[in-house]
Structure formats: structure tokens, C-alpha cells
Amino acid sequence: MQAYRIPFSTNVERVALAAGHKGVGIEWVDVDPADRSEVERVSGQPLVPVLVEGGRVVVDSTEILRYLEDRIPEPPLFPADRARRAEVDVFLDWFNRVWKRPPNEIDAERRKETPDQGRIDGLGQELRGALDLFEGLLDGRDCLFGEFSAADCAAFPFLKYALLYDERDTESFHLILREFQPLGADHPNLAAWIRRIADRPRA
Numbered sequence: 001m002q003a004y005r006i007p008f009s010t011n012v013e014r015v016a017l018a019a020g021h022k023g024v025g026i027e028w029v030d031v032d033p034a035d036r037s038e039v040e041r042v043s044g045q046p047l048v049p050v051l052v053e054g055g056r057v058v059v060d061s062t063e064i065l066r067y068l069e070d071r072i073p074e075p076p077l078f079p080a081d082r083a084r085r086a087e088v089d090v091f092l093d094w095f096n097r098v099w100k101r102p103p104n105e106i107d108a109e110r111r112k113e114t115p116d117q118g119r120i121d122g123l124g125q126e127l128r129g130a131l132d133l134f135e136g137l138l139d140g141r142d143c144l145f146g147e148f149s150a151a152d153c154a155a156f157p158f159l160k161y162a163l164l165y166d167e168r169d170t171e172s173f174h175l176i177l178r179e180f181q182p183l184g185a186d187h188p189n190l191a192a193w194i195r196r197i198a199d200r201p202r203a
Helices: 010-022 037-043 061-071 082-099 101-110 117-137 150-162 172-179 188-198
Strands: 002-005 027-030 050-053 056-059
Touching: 002 010, 002 037, 010 061, 010 150, 037 050, 037 056, 050 061, 056 061, 061 150, 082 101, 082 150, 101 117, 101 172, 117 150, 117 188, 150 172, 150 188
Parallel strands: 002 027
Antiparallel strands: 002 050, 050 056
């Protein structure tokens, strides 16, 4: 398998965690964020990650997780039980469509000539409030849905900024994740989870 990536990409780290869990080797192709012509040539769109295997091209990190699950079922990324798998699917959809909205909109607002600080503050409150939800999901659990799953792969690269970061990473979106996710003493489960997932293997 071959995959295209750019430095510090949260969506790329989703795939690296999933492949590491399954023990799958990936040949990474580094892409200059300022020149994505090769990614566009291969996949018809500019975003990473893009997975290539044989004649198959898979775009979108969540779809790549599903592809890896289909190709290499063990160890699993999705529960075998139908109801529990549906719960993970609902979480993935919520995270991508709902949770990711506030930081993306803060980023867009700040790029305007006259940003609306009140709107930024409200979006930031949504992001901070979600920390309590993750803290609850991790009550008595090592991972978001008990066993390590696609949910952990999807959420960790974004939530880790509440605790861990690389000073070389100056991407504005990632700085927003640091700024609006302050972890305090009231989020011990989330802090411990971030440290556990950070130690997991990556492709």
C-alpha cells in the first residue's frame, strides 16, 4: 500500500494509527502542501490522505479506515456486534460533521478582514464543552468504545492538541485546537486516553 501525506496532517494520522493497529506497512509519499499536483493527478482532488493499492485509489480518511477493515479484518477497527458497530458509525459521522465544524469555522472567521469575536467565542465554547462528552465516554474505559477502534483513530489526532503538540507545527487549525481545548483536573480520563493512544504504533 502507498499513501500520500503532508506534515502534521490530522487526517493522515488517523490512517497511520489504523494501519499501525493492523500491522500494515504503508509506503508514505510526502507531499509539499504548496504543490498538491501529484495528489490531484492520482486522485482527482487535492486532499490527503490518499491510499493507493494496485488499481484502487481511496480518498477521505474515514473511507480509508473502512477500506483497511475490509482488506485486513483482524485485528478489528469496528465491533463485530451489529449494534455496537452502528454506535461507532454514528460517532464517526458526528465527529466529522458536527465536532469538526467549530474549529473549522473559527479558522475561517479569523481569516476575514474583520473577524466576529463574539462568534469565535461561541464556537470556542462549543469546542470546550465537547471535552465533557469525551470525558464521559472514557469513564471506566481505556478507549472511546471500550476496545480500540476507528473512533479512537478518528478523534485522537484532533483531541491530542489538548495535551500534546509539536512546536514545529504552526498550522492555524492546529493552533486553534490547542487554544480552545484546555484540559484541567476535571478531565483525567481524557488526559490518560490521550497519553495511551499517543503510545500506540503507527504505520
